[in-house]
Amino acid sequence: MGVEHLDRAMLFFWKYGYEGAGTAGLTNAMGISTTSMYAAFGNKEKLFRKVLERYTEGPSPYLARALEEPTALGVATAILAGTIRTTTRPAHPHGCLGVQGALTTSDSGQEVRDLLVTWRNNGYSSVRDRFQRTVDEGDLPPRTDPALLARHLTTFAYGLAVQAASGVDRDELQDLADATLRSWPLS
Structure with missing residues (x-):
């Protein structure tokens, strides 16, 4: 997964929060399948951890x-x-x-x-x-x-x-x- 996928996930979590960011919405925002998200990040929580790192470095x-x-x-x-x-x-x-x-x-x-x-x-x-x-x-x-x-x-x-x-x-x-x-x- 590229930085652009992580950036899309970051914007989605930023807008909807952790609980409000459902897997279907996340994968749609990232432009990937659920299988690809789990393969790249493991689960929603691990993705959020990566997003928080990206947020701290980026915006x-x-x-x-x-x-x-x-x-x-x-x-x-x-x-x-x-x-x-x-x-x-x-x-x-x-x-x-x-x-x-x-x-x-x-x-x-x-x-x-x-x-x-x-x-x-x-x-x-x-x-x-x-x-x-x-x-x-x-x-x-x-x-x-x-x-x-x-x-x-x-x-x-x-x-x-x-x-x-x-x-x-x-x-x-x-x-x-x-x-x-x-x-x-x-x-």
Whole structure:
């Protein structure tokens, strides 16, 4: 299976979530047979895992780049800009695959739900560790709690994604991000 098949599956999961993406719809969106999907990926859950990897590398690579920003404010600005850009692209479903993909699932989808919890927690941990470095480097005040600041930022970013999925437009989301960044702690 090529990247284009994975991209089609990603868009389908992104639009319908894990539970809402039935095998028939997935294979139709991918342009392959059910037999080919199972031969290439094993099952729907394994396909979703590959899709989440692709999502992280493809439409959602901004986190890794944001963490390279020289200041905490630069990191926060880049994360929120990336969130807004990724969740409001005209040719993609609005919202975030990693946030909405499996917020609620039946028992059979619990592993995917857990996978997405881990995915979100890994993002939070990366931001927390980066903010700890900015405290250590003197970019943020010594009294700053990097864990709390990272949790605040990632929670806000996920909230932006939910608002984008609800139809809030890019300009309004940017206004919200700007308001949050105006209260950013400075050293």
